[in-house]
Amino acid sequence: MAFPKVPPEPESAQDDPTPAVPQSLRAAQPPTPGDSQDRRLIKNLGQNSEAVKASYRREKWRSRSMSISSNGNDVSSSAGSRSSLSSYSSSGSGSDDDDEVNPRQVQQQSTNGFNDFCVKKISQCNFGRREIEIAEEEMPALMLLRRKLSDERSLNGARIVICTHITAQSAVLIETLGACGARVRVCSCNIHSTQNEVAAALAESGISVFAWKNMTEKDFWWCIDQCIKGDFDDVGDGKISMGPNMILDDGGDMTHYMATNLPERFAKIIGIVEENVDGIHRLYNLSRAGKLPAPVMNVNESVTKTKFDNYFASKESITDAIKRSTDCMLGGKLVVVCGYGEVGKGCAAAFAGIGCVVMVTETDPICAIQACMQGFRVVRLEDVVHYVDIVVTCTGNKNVVTREHMNKMKKCCILANMGHASAEIDVASLATSELRWEKIRSHVHHVHWPDGRYIVLLAKGGLANHSCTSVPSFVISVTATTHALALIELFIAPPSRYKQDVYLMPKKLDEYVASLHLTVFNAHITELTKEQASFIQKNRGGPFKNQHYRY
DSSP: OOOOOOOOOOOOOOOOOOOOSSOOOOTOOOOOOOOOOOOOOOOHHHHHHHHHHHHHHHHHHHHHHHHHHHHOOOSOGGOOOOOOOGGGSSSSOOOTTTTOOOOOGGOOOOTTTTOBBOOOOOGGGHHHHHHHHHHHHHHHHHHHHHHHHHTTTTTTTTEEEEEESSHHHHHHHHHHHHTTTTTEEEESOSSSSOHHHHHHHHTTTEEEEEEEOOOHHHHHHHHHHHHSSEEEEEEESSSSEEEEEEEEEEHHHHHHHHHHHHHHHHHOOOEEEOOHHHHHHHHHHHTTTOOOOOOOOOTOOOTTTTIIIIIIIIIHHHHHHHHHHHHOOOOTTTEEEEEOOOHHHHHHHHHHHHEEEEEESSSSSSHHHHHHHHHEEEEEEEHTTTSSSEEEEOOOSSSSSSSHHHOOOOOOOEEEOSOOOOGGGGGGGGGGGTOOOEEETTEEEEEEEEESSSEEGGGGSSBHHHHHEEEHHHHHHHHHHHHHHHHHHHHHSOOTTTTTSSEEOOHHHHHHHHHHHHHHGGGOOOOOOHHHHHHOOOOTTSSSSOOOOOO
């Protein structure tokens, strides 16, 4: 019996117009629809996706063929240690060849002769550029900001060292900062999350980037050192080499390294932007000790970061990371989510929505009662760890899952971390002679106990969403726009506005970031009347909430 043919997909609709960015960031109003061609959509997305995959397969085959012809042996990873999923998404970016030569031992240069970088393979740059272009389509507000601020050159004179995840989405931010007048040097904040092809594309465009996937701990600190110690050539008569004057950090490793090992450079910093809870803790400690050289913008606790990036990015990526890595059916599984902050809330909602039975561990009674009223059981991990199917950590703390917990886990229990700190799972305690590690796929290991049990460990306890799958570009657009505005705020603010302390993001800028993204949903804000604004004692254009308001 012949099946009927599926009719072809209709062509995509006419592009929606996108408003121009307001003239002043301070007096910014939510944009309204108007005639503009600023925004582009990906048409025929399926064809583009297949083209990207095909390009990647050609690149991988070319690289494999070159390695065979030069060495006489196939140096690519064996079939048994690779996943069919590893050629899809950011987690499988030609970055999984663990047995290749360390990039530090290879001299590379771009087509323009630029060589101040260290990436896996500069030859992957074309594929990386296409990934960045696709990410730009899902980051409309950041692209609007780039077009507006590239004319004003708001960061002209800024020399920024950046330590963040090197992905297609962060590359859009990095190039936006460059378009705004800044000069940047970049390294990775995580040894597993770098997309090698994206790092190659940044290097090809003339950006000093030091990062590759699955680097060692020693390589990680070397990359940070190279990023900080490298000079920015000042543009002008007789180029003058100068060090950085701003830091954009994710986790505080760069800030800590500079303060500890290069205090003379740290003293010249005029502004720091930090987006992670671990980094914020370190910066508060420096502030209490009176060792901060400059004001710090705490982006981690900004509304747009906590309510969008932490919650929605986690919600959309945790189940995808587990399914891609393990091929596991999640419906009906017993899941423990350790921590019920914004990340934990997103993970718990994702598991519940897919049919899992979800339990939560918490130390904070306020978060615990929130979990209870959402229908989740609040338990202690030691009471349930022996029979649950999946354990996910989302606390930002250390030793949340200990060797004692892992000794009690059932066979095939999946263990993943969604908090920034890799110390949440005590992976070091698993490096003992009685346990056997078996690599199943990239970022998937079975750790075998002598009694025949094994647990499934994702990303060696690192970030599961960045290592095992990708993060939604639109959510990262919200956070990246916040980063850009925070850097601009610290750079152009008069010296009297901020002291050497840690500050929350101004509410006005948070609201502006949100307003830029509303047009994607064709949302229309209701404006306050003069009488209404007077009644609640707020300006008609915002900010609409007090700085301490909790959404």
